[in-house]
Amino acid sequence: MESINELLERYFSGETTLAEENQLKLYFKCQNVLPDHEIYRSLFEAFDAELQDKSANPTERVQPVRKKTTRIWIKTFAYTGIAATLLLTLWIQRSQESKNYAMVGGKRIQDNEYAEKYTAQKLNEIHDLLHNSMKPINSIEKVRNGLQPIHKLESVKKTINRIEN
C-alpha cells in the first residue's frame, strides 16, 4: 500500500522510471486495487486504451504533394542529361575513328598516305612562299655579318687611344 502510494506520488511528480510506471499499470489492471486507489484506475485505463488505439491505427505519414511543374523540370533535366551523355559517347566514338583522311569533291577518301602527302605538299608550298618572302631578312642578316669588321674597328680605335695615353 505504502509503496504504491509512494509510486503514485513520484508518478505525478514525473519522477518515475519506465519500470515503475509499468508496475503501476499492472497494479491498476488487476482486480485487487485498494479502494483508496480506485480514483486513479480510470486514468491508467484511459492511458492504456489510448496506447492500444495508437498501435492499432498508427499515424499516417503525410507526404508533401509535389507540384506537377517540379516533376516536369526534373524529367527535362533527366532527359537532357541522357541526351548529352549519348551525344558525348557518339562524339568520342567518332573522334576515335581514323583521323587521317581527305574530302575531295565531297567524297571521303580514307587514305593515310594521300592525306600525309597532301599535307606535306601544302606545308612545302607554304615554306617556299615564306622562304621567298623572307629573302630580304636573310639579306639583312648577310649585310649585318658583313659589317662585323667595322664594329671591330671601334674596339681597335679604343685600344690605340689607351696605348697612346
Add this chain to the structure above:
Amino acid sequence: MKKMLTLVVFTMIVVATQAQTLQSLFEKYSKDERFTYVTVGSGMMNLASNFGIKNKNSKLMASKMRSIKILTLENDANSPLMKSVIQDLDKIIEVGKFETAVEAREKAEMVHIYYRVVEKDNADMLIVTKERGELSLVWISGKMSKEEMMNSFSQNGKTNMDAAS
C-alpha cells in the same frame, strides 16, 4: 525564376549555334564539294620524315602537334564563295583572339600566320595562303607553348622546315 532559367538556356543555345569557331568553319566547308579538305591526326613522325626532318628538336615539334587540318578552295578571287569564306575567317580570327605572327606577300601570293594559346600550352596556329584563284587554310593544333610554336616556323627568319632543304 523558371522563366529566367528558360531564357538563359535559350540564349546559350542561340549563342552556341550562331557563334562560329574555327572547328565549325572547317566542318562547314569540309563537306562542300568545291573544297578539298585533308586532316592528319596521327603519324606526325611520318610527316616529319616526309620533310626530311632529321633534327631532334624538329622531330620533337612534330610529335607535339596533335592535328593538321587543311581546307583548300580553288575558285575565282572575286567569287561570292571566296568572299564569304574570307568574311567568315576574318570574324573567327577576331573573335577567336588570334594574334598575327607573320604576314608575308610576294606578288599576288600572300601568307598570313596567326596563333593563339587557348589554355596552358594548348596552341592553335592558322596559316592562310592566298594565291591566284586558291585559298588555303592550314590549322595546326598542338600542345606547345607560344615560344615553341613560334620556333616551329621561324628560326632567324627561316622556317624550321628549312631542315628539309
